[in-house]
Amino acid sequence: MEQRNAYRILGDSCCDDTAEPGALDFLTRVPLTIELGGESFVDDGTLDCCGMLLERMRVCPEAPHSACPSPERFAALCGEGEGDVYIVTLSSKLSGTYNSAVLGAQMARDGGCRNNIHVFDSESAAAGEIAVCLKVQELAEQGLPFAQVVERTEAFIRKLTTLFVLETLDVFRKNGRLNHLQALAVGALKIKLVMGGERGQIVMRGKALTTPRAITKMIELVRQACEALDATQRTLVITHINCRARAEDIRERLLAACPFGRWMICEGGGISTMYGNDGGIILAF
Numbered sequence: 001m002e003q004r005n006a007y008r009i010l011g012d013s014c015c016d017d018t019a020e021p022g023a024l025d026f027l028t029r030v031p032l033t034i035e036l037g038g039e040s041f042v043d044d045g046t047l048d049c050c051g052m053l054l055e056r057m058r059v060c061p062e063a064p065h066s067a068c069p070s071p072e073r074f075a076a077l078c079g080e081g082e083g084d085v086y087i088v089t090l091s092s093k094l095s096g097t098y099n100s101a102v103l104g105a106q107m108a109r110d111g112g113c114r115n116n117i118h119v120f121d122s123e124s125a126a127a128g129e130i131a132v133c134l135k136v137q138e139l140a141e142q143g144l145p146f147a148q149v150v151e152r153t154e155a156f157i158r159k160l161t162t163l164f165v166l167e168t169l170d171v172f173r174k175n176g177r178l179n180h181l182q183a184l185a186v187g188a189l190k191i192k193l194v195m196g197g198e199r200g201q202i203v204m205r206g207k208a209l210t211t212p213r214a215i216t217k218m219i220e221l222v223r224q225a226c227e228a229l230d231a232t233q234r235t236l237v238i239t240h241i242n243c244r245a246r247a248e249d250i251r252e253r254l255l256a257a258c259p260f261g262r263w264m265i266c267e268g269g270g271i272s273t274m275y276g277n278d279g280g281i282i283l284a285f
Contacts, residue, residue, distance in 0.1 A: 004143040006083030009136050012069065012097045013043040014090045015129045016239045016266035023264065024130070026137055030073060032097065034270050036064040043270030050242045053270060054278050063171050064274045068097040074104025079113040084146045086136045086153075087119045088129055090271070091200035116146040120153060123200035126272040127237040128162040128284035130264065134235050160284060161225050162197040163205060165214045167279035169193065172202070194218045215246075215281070219253050222283070226258040234285045236260040241268040241280040250281060260285065 013031040018024055031044040034053070037060040041047055057064060078085050087105065092098035098121045105117040122132045135156045139149040192214035194206035205221055208214040236254060240247035247265050255263065268276055276282060 004141060005146070006081075007086065007140045008081070008083055009086045009088065009133055009140075010074070010077055010101075011088045011129060011133055012090055012095075012101075012271075013045075013269055014095075014125050014271040015088065015133060016126055016269045016272050017045070018130075018264055018266045020264065024133075027133055028077065030069045030077065032069060032095070032271055033067040034064055034274055035067060036060055036274075037062065040067075041270065045269070047270045049268060049270055049273040053273055054242065057171075057274070057277065066095060066271055066274065068095055068100045071100050071103035071107055074101045075107035075111065075113075078105055078108035078115060078117050079111065083115060084140070084149070085115050085117040086140070086149070087117070088122055088132050088136065089119065090125050090129065091123050091197070092121045093123075093200035094125060094202075118146070118150045120157065121200065122160075123157055124160060124162045124197050124284060126164075126239040126268065126276070126282040126284075127266060128160055128197065128282070130239070130266055131160060131235060131237045131284045132157060134237070134264075159229075160197075161222075162282065162284040163218050163221060164195050164276070164280065164282040165192065165211065165218050166195070166276055166281075167192075167211060168277050169195075171275055171277065194221065196221075211279070215250060218281075218283070219250065219257065222254055222285070223257045225285075231258045231285075232261045234260055235262040235264065236285045237264050237266060237283065239266045239268050239272055239276070239282040241273050241276040241278060243279045243281070246279070246281060250283070254283075 010028045034041045087101045089098040101119045122129045196205040206217040238247045
């Protein structure tokens with residue numbers, strides 16, 4: 001193994017946390033801000049997501065919105081200390097955070113920062129972002145040169161699978177991220193959709209009459225995907241929004257069907273809660 005270069009991994013606050021002690025201590029989170037009902041809440045890890053935020057979302061007739069960190073914030077973090085800097089952001093199709101991070105990286109370089117810096121558009125969110133961060137860490141810990149870490153992570157992102165089942169898609173509907181037929185299905189017809197990511201865009205992967213049936217469809221999609229890859233070399237990441245027992249049940253069912261080499265369950269932070277809402281499940285591998 002080559003000598004490992006010093007490195008840091010920055011992620012926005014849609015990189016959710018886990019109850020596994022120390023598992024994500026390598027990650028520095030840069031918080032977004034949630035704007036809801038005329039108030040602003042910084043998604044800095046102290047936000048009461050399962051209580052206050054979910055209740056405010058329930059009673060507020062307007063959809064919440066997020067504001068990305070400033071380029072200056074990213075620039076300052078890039079310039080702290082020495083070593084390679086890898087930044088992982090929300091899909092650029094969902095948030096302006098990627099563009100802000102790219103501007104911040106350039107500001108750092110213009111200001112004299114000599115660290116290698118690369119910004120990854122995860123083309124995902126929540127569990128998907130964590131999967132990307134774990135891949136960067138794995139490659140960097142192998143002592144690979146900066147350029148190889150970047151190249152292999154970008155290749156991983158292109159093959160990343162993200163799926164989610166939510167109890168409600170109200171935020172997506174209010175924000176116009178569902179087309180007319182999808183909005184009709186989840187609104188008037190109360191159909192549960194299995195959604196996924198496709199190059200950063202949200203697409204429908206299946207539908208069912210109930211959440212349990214939608215979850216079963218999602219698990220089957222994962223099983224089918226695992227037929228075309230070596231699951232032992234993949235990490236299954238599950239983000240849940242206030243439904244740990246549901247996440248654990250899905251984990252057990254997936255591990256019985258697919259031999260993932262590693263798994264991680266994450267608790268949804270503010271941004272994941274904003275989109276996923278109570279009972280939501282997002283998984284990636």
